[in-house]
Each structure stands twice: as structure tokens, then as C-alpha cells.
Amino acid sequence: MIDNPNLLFAVVFISFLVAVVVMGAIGAVVARIVSSFFEKNVPTDAAMKAFETAQAAALNSPQKAMMITPQAEPFVIAGVGFIVVFILTSIFVTPTSIKSETVAPPVAKVAGLAISGDFTKIIADLPKGNADNGTKLYNSGGCVGCHSLEKDKRLVGPSFYGAFVRAATRKPNVGAKEYTYESIVSPNAFVVDGYQSGLMPPTFAKTLSAQDMADLLAWFERDHNQQ
Numbered sequence: 403m404i405d406n407p408n409l410l411f412a413v414v415f416i417s418f419l420v421a422v423v424v425m426g427a428i429g430a431v432v433a434r435i436v437s438s439f440f441e442k443n444v445p446t447d448a449a450m451k452a453f454e455t456a457q458a459a460a461l462n463s464p465q466k467a468m469m470i471t472p473q474a475e476p477f478v479i480a481g482v483g484f485i486v487v488f489i490l491t492s493i494f495v496t497p498t499s500i501k502s503e504t505v506a507p508p509v510a511k512v513a514g515l516a517i518s519g520d521f522t523k524i525i526a527d528l529p530k531g532n533a534d535n536g537t538k539l540y541n542s543g544g545c546v547g548c549h550s551l552e553k554d555k556r557l558v559g560p561s562f563y564g565a566f567v568r569a570a571t572r573k574p575n576v577g578a579k580e581y582t583y584e585s586i587v588s589p590n591a592f593v594v595d596g597y598q599s600g601l602m603p604p605t606f607a608k609t610l611s612a613q614d615m616a617d618l619l620a621w622f623e624r625d626h627n628q629q
Contacts, residue, residue: 536621
């Protein structure tokens with residue numbers, strides 16, 4: 403079975419042309435034989451003239467019979483054969499191997515991270531984090547402008563020194579990763595005493611990917627686990 407649509411079309415088209423040529427050649431031979439037969443057995447001119455006169459008189463309107471000359475007969479037969487072969491090809495030759503490929507509409511990718519729900523499960527579904535990439539995100543994502551890496555040095559927000567240890571103590575029954583995750587995607591959900599809400603942009607849930615979040619969590623766990 404031919405799976406290539408272009409190759410299948412070429413085979414069908416060439417077969418079609420060959421069939422037309424063969425039909426035309428056969429038609430021409432048959433036409434020549436028929437013409438020879440009628441040339442030998444055709445009525446005389448006098449008989450044909452008498453027949454035409456009688457027919458014209460019977461119809462009361464002289465008519466001129468349409469005749470196909472022997473020279474034109476092969477072309478007429480070839481044309482009829484072309485039409486017949488075309489119809490038969492359209493009916494019986496169906497390219498079943500051509501698969502209809504329906505292009506599915508692009509699926510809209512939901513951007514951003516979940517800002518509520520079971521954070522333990524959400525974090526478990528994140529890809530494996532890369533702490534080194536987390537360091538790069540700290541610098542490129544704007545964290546460096548508001549959070550120091552030095553102990554007890556407060557900029558706009560708290561220092562990240564030992565942040566992973568403190569995260570485990572902020573909310574009862576909430577782990578360090580879960581608290582850190584929520585603090586990034588929903589910074590106003592829990593505001594530590596001494597700070598005010600609205601200082602940290604709540605847009606990181608939309609701008610960070612799942613991989614970004616996994617890298618940041620891995621970075622916090624590796625580099626900010628000091629007492």
C-alpha cells in the first residue's frame with residue numbers, strides 16, 4: 403500500500419493517461435474497421451438522396467443530417483473513452499491510504515502557578531529543581547533588590563540568610579517548602595510581624611514557571627538552611 407499521497411496521485415494519474423492512450427488507440431483501430439465496413443456497405447448516393455428527400459417531405463422541413471467523417475471518428479471515440487475512464491477511475495480508484503490529517507487547534511497553555519490548594523501536592527508535582535538556576539533567578543528576577551543574603555540585613559523585605567529554617571516555623575503544620583512557595587506566589591496570604599502587606603509584588607505566580615519555582619525551592623533548601 404502506498405502511504406505517500408504525492409506518489410499515489412502520480413501513480414493514479416499516470417495509470418489514467420496510459421488507459422486513455424490505450425483506449426484511444428483501440429478506439430482508432432475499431433473506428434477504422436467500422437469505417438471500412440460501412441464504406442463497403444454504405445448505400446449509393448442515389449439511394450441516400452431518395453431517402454433524405456422522403457424524410458424531408460415527411461417532416462415537411464428539410465433537415466441536414468449531422469455526419470461524423472471517418473477522419474474524426476478516432477478522436478470522437480478517444481474523447482468518449484477518456485470520459486468513461488475518468489468516471490470509472492473516480493468511482494473505483496479511491497486513495498484509501500491517504501490519511502486525513504486534521505490539525506487540532508492549539509491548546510491554550512495555562513500560564514502561572516497555583517496560588518492556593520494543597521501546596522504539598524503542588525510542590526510534589528513540580529519538576530526536579532536545580533539550585534544553581536535558583537541562584538540565577540535570585541539575581542535576574544529582581545529578588546536581589548529587596549532581599550539581602552547577609553544575616554540580619556534587612557532591605558525592603560527580610561534577609562534570605564537562614565530563610566529556609568525560619569520558614570518551617572512560621573505557620574503551624576506548614577513545612578518550609580510549602581511556606582516558601584506560598585510566600586512567593588501569594589505574599590500577602592501571611593504577613594510576618596514587623597512587615598506590611600503589599601511590599602512584595604503578587605505577580606510571581608504568573609511570571610514564574612514550574613521549573614523556576616522548583617529551582618528556587620532547591621536553592622532555598624541548599625543555600626539558606628543556616629541557623
